[in-house]
Amino acid sequence: MSTGSTTQHAETKGTMMRTALICGGGVAGLSSALSLKKKGWRVRLFEKESELRTAGVGLNIWPNGVRVIDELGLGDEFFSFAASMRRWWALDSDGTVDADIDVSGWETELGAPITGARRRRLNAMLAGALDPGDIVYDMNAVGYSQTPDDVTVHFADGSSETGDVLLGADGIGSRIRNAMRGGPPEFTERGVVRWRGVFECAAAGVPNDVQADVFGAEGHFGWIPIDATHAYWYGTLGGVSDVEAFSGICGTWTNTPVPAIIASSEPDTIIGREIAHYRQHLSRWVDGRVTLIGDSAHPMYPGMAQGANQALIDGQALAAHLESASDVPGALQAFERERIPVTNKMVEYSRLHFDFERTREEYRTAGSNLQIDRYLEFES
Numbered sequence: 049m050s051t052g053s054t055t056q057h058a059e060t061k062g063t064m065m066r067t068a069l070i071c072g073g074g075v076a077g078l079s080s081a082l083s084l085k086k087k088g089w090r091v092r093l094f095e096k097e098s099e100l101r102t103a104g105v106g107l108n109i110w111p112n113g114v115r116v117i118d119e120l121g122l123g124d125e126f127f128s129f130a131a132s133m134r135r136w137w138a139l140d141s142d143g144t145v146d147a148d149i150d151v152s153g154w155e156t157e158l159g160a161p162i163t164g165a166r167r168r169r170l171n172a173m174l175a176g177a178l179d180p181g182d183i184v185y186d187m188n189a190v191g192y193s194q195t196p197d198d199v200t201v202h203f204a205d206g207s208s209e210t211g212d213v214l215l216g217a218d219g220i221g222s223r224i225r226n227a228m229r230g231g232p233p234e235f236t237e238r239g240v241v242r243w244r245g246v247f248e249c250a251a252a253g254v255p256n257d258v259q260a261d262v263f264g265a266e267g268h269f270g271w272i273p274i275d276a277t278h279a280y281w282y283g284t285l286g287g288v289s290d291v292e293a294f295s296g297i298c299g300t301w302t303n304t305p306v307p308a309i310i311a312s313s314e315p316d317t318i319i320g321r322e323i324a325h326y327r328q329h330l331s332r333w334v335d336g337r338v339t340l341i342g343d344s345a346h347p348m349y350p351g352m353a354q355g356a357n358q359a360l361i362d363g364q365a366l367a368a369h370l371e372s373a374s375d376v377p378g379a380l381q382a383f384e385r386e387r388i389p390v391t392n393k394m395v396e397y398s399r400l401h402f403d404f405e406r407t408r409e410e411y412r413t414a415g416s417n418l419q420i421d422r423y424l425e426f427e428s
Contacts, residue, residue: 065090068370069201069209071189071224072217073100075107075356076342078174080215080363081182082120087371092209093178094187094201096218100171105244105317106280107167108259108272110423113357114160116364125173130165131273134257138417141264143303146411149420158427164259164272164279170356189218191227192338199337213376214338215366217359220324222344228335235324240402241289242350244282245310246317249273252309261419262304263408266297268401269306272353280317281309282350286404291320323349325399329392334380341366346391351401352419354394362387390426397422 068084070077073095081091109117109130117126132155138147155161175183188204192214200210201224216224226232249256256277261270267285274280288294299307325347333340342359366383373379401407401419410418 067211069211070215076359077217079360083363083367087367093183096188106274107356108353109163111158111160113360116360129169130163132161137260139262141301147417149417164274166274216340216344219343220347225344234327241320242323243320245313246280247313251312254305267404334384339380348395348398351398
């Protein structure tokens with residue numbers, strides 16, 4: 049499929065409208081496109097699939113992410129389908145309440161509540177705010193080339209498109225990242241499986257405005273409301289990659305809501321997926337007019353539930369640096385300097401929550417919610 053990009057790029061250069069090429073139609077790509085459009089950029093988003101990706105079940109959107117959504121002008125629409133939390137429980141697998149935190153004041157204190165939403169609803173909302181011609185499907189980016197004046201992305205079908213900046217938002221398997229580095233990075237050990245499912249709050253006997261985490265010797269289980277009636281659960285048990293074994297172990301946590309949640313889950317929503325992040329943080333995200341964002345730059349375990357939130361912030365920060373910059377590579381370098389220290393720390397905090405024995409003991413003795421405590425460091 050040819051996009052006829054060279055002529056289009058020349059025309060937009062003539063009218064002084066700069067063009068951002070974005071590879072990847074997830075939260076990072078979609079939100080970055082919207083943030084850049086608000087700053088006057090023309091965007092071309094290329095998704096390798098024939099439709100938007102909806103892998104996964106739900107997302108925990110914290111105040112830092114909600115504020116970005118609101119700045120995009122989508123706050124009211126987001127709250128029409130998202131769930132807002134009033135409390136957050138931290139439980140031990142024996143039923144002990146380690147922490148019960150009132151988060152109902154965050155909307156005032158932090159400018160936004162902590163929320164949960166269905167991934168597909170969030171992606172559909174972000175995509176719907178773009179113009180019809182902004183997204184091009186079935187375009188599998190395989191690499192790029194650049195000159196001092198522009199950058200060209202190359203696709204598997206032999207076509208290409210040229211613009212002023214290229215964003216690699218194509219996830220943990222990023223082809224743009226691999227082209228930048230000359231190959232893929234080394235990942236953390238395999239075998240860490242995250243299980244997820246959807247259930248009706250009333251059927252499991254849990255409130256629709258409380259999210260919770262349960263810590264046991266074998267691992268971790270949690271749940272987050274994602275609309276007015278339903279929640280999604282997630283869990284990882286060390287070395288367990290079979291759903292029957294996972295359900296069997298969690299079923300012994302009888303003094304918690306966990307067995308009822310699993311029993312009331314909608315069977316076709318239960319999925320398991322290996323998770324990973326880079327063994328070493330990337331030392332750079334930028335190559336000239338090309339930058340990585342979202343999971344292509346900083347994949348993280350879901351221990352801090354910040355993957356989507358940090359992707360939203362990436363797009364916002366990138367657009368701010370590019371808004372009036374005459375030096376695109378310089379703006380990208382400034383973006384990298386701002387974001388790498390923050391995301392690297394979030395990756396490290398996220399990994400801590402997968403040291404299950406340590407985390408369980410910490411929650412037993414802390415008297416507070418460590419995930420909240422660590423998150424609030426970034427709000428100060």
